[in-house]
Each structure stands twice: as C-alpha cells, then as structure tokens.
Amino acid sequence: MAERMNQKLKILYLMKILLEKTDETHSITVQEMITALASYGITAERKSLYSDLESLRTYGLDVIGVQENRNYYYHVGNRQFELAELKLLVDSVQSARFITARKSAELIHKIEGLASQYEASKLNRQVYVTERVKTMNESIYYNVDSIHTAISENAQIRFQYFNWNVDKEMLLRRNGGYYEISPWALTWNDENYYLVGYDSSETKIKHFRVDKMLHIEMLPEKREGREVFQEFDMAVYERKMFGMFDGREENVKLLCDNAMAGIVIDRFGKNVPFLKKDAEHFTMNVKVAVSRQFFSWVMGLGSGIQIIGPVWVVDEMKEEIRRLSKQYLQENQHESGITGSDKKI
Template identity: 50%
Template sequence: MSKNPNQKLKLLYLYQILLQRTDENHKLTTDELRAALERCGITAERKSIYSDIEALQNFGLDVICQRGTGGGYYVASREFELPELKLLVDAIQCSRFITEKKSNELIGKIEHLTSDHEAHTLQRQVYVSERVKTLNEQIYYNIDALHAAISNNVQITFRYFNWVLNFSASPRIQKQYRRDGARYRVSPWALTWDNENYYLIAFDHDAGEIRHYRVDKMDSLVQTDLPREGKQLFDDRFDAAAYSRKVFGMFSGEEKTVKLKCLNRFIGVMLDRFGSSLRLFPADNEHFYLDVDVVVSPQFFSWVFSLEGDVRIVNPPEVCEAFEKQIHKFID
C-alpha cells in the first residue's frame, strides 16, 4: 500500500470527491467513497475513511453523516451557497461589458464552486448568447490594468475607438480610432458601472478636466511611469456614484441645477435615478418639485421626454429652451 504514490493523496482525493459529488440531496456511503477512491487508484479501509472524514471536519470542511436508509456523507455548507452562485451567474449574464466568451468561462468556473449535481441548476440559467454583449475581448484585462494603475498612482495611455460599418467590400463591423489613432494620456481615478457599461473616470491632461471613457472602447492600454495628476478634483468629497447619476448615458455636457415638476407617483422613478437624498418639496396635491444636478445633454432630454409629460423641466429658462429645440428636432 505504501508503494502506491497515489496513496499519499488519499485525503486530497476524498476532499475533492465530497465537494464535487455530494450535497444535501446527494450523499455517498462509506462503500461508495471507497469505490470512488479505488477509481483514482487508491485503496482504503472502512476505518481509514472514518478517520479521514474526521480529519477533514477538523480542517473545517462541513461534512455531515446522515444515518439510516438513504443516508451517507455529504458536504452541508460551502464558501458560497447555491442562491449566491445563482446571483453571481445572473450578474455575469446581465453584464454587457463582459464578452460572451468570457461570460461562459466565468460561469464555468463558478460551477466548480458547488457540487456537480447543483452545477446543473446553474447551467439551466445560462442564456449568454441571447444577451447583448461587448465585442472587445480585451476589456477583462483592461479593467485589471486600470485597477493596477490607480493602485500604483500612475498615468495611462491608450487608443480610443468607435464601432463603425464598413461597406467597401461586404458589410462588416470594424474599429475606427479617434484622433486618427493618436494615444490618449489620462490620470485614472475611478471605475464606475453605468447602464450596463464600465467607465473609467479620469483627469484628462489636454482638457484639464474630469472626463470618462468606456472601458470596452479602450485599446492598447499601457501604464506609464508618470504620477497621476488632477488630485485636487478627486479629493475625499468626490463621489463616483453621484457623478454617474448626473451624467445621463455618460454623455458629456454642461452641469446645471435643474428644477423638475413631477407627478407624485413618479417618486420611485426619481429615487431610482437620483438616489435617496432628493431635494424635493410639494407643488400641489398631485405634483412635487425636484431640484437635481445634471449634465445637460440630448440623453437627459430623451429621458425627460420618455416620461410622457408627467415630468417637466421648469427651470432654468435656458434648459427649458434647449429642451424645446430638441423636441422640434424630433418633429422636423
């Protein structure tokens, strides 16, 4: 028995078998555990199984022995419970910034965090090919590189592109680089997730202001040795979440305080959009006024327009006028 090199791995194989093949609804008897070990080239006495199980329990593995008919050993709890894994799978499926290929890879890894039997319930949730996904496989590594640059307090350079249709031969989607392919140089300060896309919030050195960039449209990202700039704009008071609430669809524009008049039943919509710290007061029995800080853009106007007149812009006058011009564009 001692001449078999696999024998030294018996405890590890037993640990793996219990994790992969058992859960509350699927148990293995001592004889079934011995048979599973034998298929791995390991022989085991019944008494040794008992002592090995005890060793695994002392190590921290939550192995339970259920007596009686249909009983056996099983792993009762794990680092992640099944509902938690389902939540992670759903989040990956709904994340447009993660490509279909990477989504399937991540979900496959998550399946290994539960038993083979419960992994099937995760597989039945996988409908990744039906979701809208980014085309840029590099985004997964861009996110990691951006976190590293922020941690290392250095600037980055990258190329930035849009997706365009090329009809020169057969129609196909391809990258078109902005600035004729010249590299952007910015100081990265925060990452935010808005409208199913990942954005970098950074200090743009050429513009001397805060700007944001879609991470899935960044290419050839490189860390530099230059220290970050713009710290004065990203002090302790800077709130990435608040910044995202102001910028509709992450489109740039001039920031203004806008007064909205809303039907009372739209309070939930306003909470979803602007958070719980709302500056509101009654207008009449059916309406309330709301002051919000927003970046005024066509996307903000489109959001107001989509609420079908139940939310109106009432101040400042220049924003009301710009909104009317935007509506005329739709009509014309």
C-alpha cells in the same frame, strides 16, 4: 512510487469527491467513496476513511453523516457559497455586457466548480434564461486588470480609443493617436464598465468605456488631479450623467406629478428635497449633465415630469422637440424617405 504519492493525496481527493458528488439532496456511502478513490489510483480501507472524514471536519468541511437502516450516508452541508448565491454570480456574469461571451463561459464554468455536479447542472440552465448583447472586445478582461494596477501604483496610462463605423469595423479616435489619462476609478453603469480619470491637457474629469479601450500602457508619470478627486463622489457623478454622456452641468428645476416620486428617487436618490407645489405636484432641483440623453429621459416620462428652469435648458428642450418633429413629421417624408426596396414585407 506513483501509487505511494497518490496515497499521500488521499484526503485531498476524498474532499474533492465529497464536494463534487454530494450536496444537501445527494449523499454517498463509504463504499462509494472507496470506489471513487480507486478511480484516482488510491486504495482505502473503511477504518482509515472514518479517520479522514473526521480530519476534514476538523479542517472545517461540513461533512454530515446520516444513518439509514444499516448504512451511513455522507454529504457536505454548508458550503462557502449557497446555490442561490452562485446563481446570482452566474446571472451577473451573463448579464454584464462588458464581458465577452467567451470569457463569460469561462467564468461561469469556474463558478460551477464551486457547486456539486448536481447543482452545477442547475447553474448551467441559469445561463440560458435569456440572450444578452455582449461586448466584442476580448481584451476587456485584461483592460480592467491593467487599470486597477495603474490605480494601485498611482500611475498614468495611455491607450487608444475606438468607435464602431457603419461597416461594423473599429474606427480609432484621434486618427489612432493615444489618450493620456490619470485613472482614478472604475464604475459599472448602464450595463457597461467605465474608466473615470483626469485629463490634465483639458483639466477636466472624463470617462471612457473600458471595452472601447485598446493597447493600455502604464506610464512612468504619477497620476494628476488628486485635488479634484478628493472631493469626487462617484454616486453623484453617475446620477448627473444620463447614459454616461457628457453635457454642460446645470442645476435643473423639474415639476413632477406625485406619481413620479418613485422614479425620481430611483434616479437621484432620497436626499434630493421635494417641494410641494400643489395637491398633485412637487418640484425638485437636481444637478445634471444637460444632453439629449437627459431630454430623452424626461420625454420618456411623458407629462409626468416637466423642465421648468433655468430658461436656457427649457429653450434647448424646446429645440430638441422641434428637431424631432421636423425629423418625423415632414409632409413628404414617407414618399421621399422610403423606397420600394426599403418597405417591409
């Protein structure tokens, strides 16, 4: 009975064998197919296999047969995903900080199943190109699914939110109290996944790192803030935020060296007008969330970019520079701030 059932599955196992054991540089003969099917408890004759191969072609599998001397060699040509595309998927999974190391390994193993066993070994090497910091919150995989479900069902959610403390322990915000948010979008920014939603208690848009969310529950209440998000543009929102840190929004005027054109286009897009200042400089006006992260971005570009307005933003930039100078340039910092036990050997 079991043997008869296996025979009914013959064409499915034949497709499995072809997908696993062949690609554009690896082929198998009909005799090798017969041997491989036998390992699954299935008997096959040459004539029936020729018919099965033709059925697989009709189904849409790109089975290619090439004659060499007296033998025909068969392999699968075009696949749903090319090897280069699978490498991109693997590297994206491996690079994503919001996916834990364990879940990354599981996803990559599934992606390898889309390639032949020979191509899968190349994908396996791709995994170890570089080591990257990964999130430690294993529930993120399911957090994303819960948020998508709430968005599709137009429902509010509640959750707890945490930060890491100096002892590398989860420290719940609000003393463990729950946040109640209307979820409207998910975005991947600065190598992290963020929920963007509406907080009706503060009547404002907020964002939260998904890997720092715990115990997400869908609420019976419908989402609020629809009128706010009707005019919401995720691309504009992300450009305003630096490292996804909040700050007071302001139209800031920047003076830029011409050499900085590519950098500001990468940051703010091509639609921001450049106004020629002189032969070597241009100015631009951009809306940003003014924060220390924004100031750090400007300072990181050295003399290439300067904030020239409005006055309060320039003053805050000066204050940030003074703060950093005080932090690093105090006369007695070396003696008072570094003990013998702190010195590197």
